[in-house]
Amino acid sequence: MTTGNRPLSPHLQVYRPQLTSMLSILHRVTGVALAVGALLLVWWLLAVAAGPDAHATVNGFLISWIGRLLLFGWSFALFYHLCTGIRHLFWDAGLGMELKQVYASGWTVVAVSLAMTLIAWIAGYGVAG
Numbered sequence: 001m002t003t004g005n006r007p008l009s010p011h012l013q014v015y016r017p018q019l020t021s022m023l024s025i026l027h028r029v030t031g032v033a034l035a036v037g038a039l040l041l042v043w044w045l046l047a048v049a050a051g052p053d054a055h056a057t058v059n060g061f062l063i064s065w066i067g068r069l070l071l072f073g074w075s076f077a078l079f080y081h082l083c084t085g086i087r088h089l090f091w092d093a094g095l096g097m098e099l100k101q102v103y104a105s106g107w108t109v110v111a112v113s114l115a116m117t118l119i120a121w122i123a124g125y126g127v128a129g
Contacts, residue, residue: 023106027084030077037074075120080113 015021047058061067087105090096096105 019103019106023084023109027081030081030084033074033077034081037070037077040070040074072117072121076113076117079116079120080109083109083113083116 044058044062047054062071087096087109090105096102
């Protein structure tokens with residue numbers, strides 16, 4: 001009995017990506033992004049406590065293009081993780097488990113997360129000036 005060169009378990013090279021698997025991976029990635037983004041929040045809080053010079057340094061970084069990109073990604077991660085968490089609560093209650101419903105709720109999570117991110121940024125810029 002030979003097994004050849006085939007993988008011993010399902011692998012990304014064997015299966016084509018599906019919405020459900022991509023959303024699951026993205027949920028995990030956004031969880032890590034939120035944890036890493038919390039370090040950015042701690043840096044900002046420490047700078048506020050350290051005084052005006054430190055605060056100006058952190059704010060200079062945050063308003064740079066890379067800082068804004070990180071903040072935008074962090075805000076998307078927050079809203080996406082929130083929406084998928086709510087989706088999982090429905091699943092825990094036994095709701096939305098049919099394949100058609102899973103795909104519909106998956107696309108809804110993506111759309112709502114993007115919409116919430118854009119609304120938050122538009123509202124934030126409206127307040128900021």
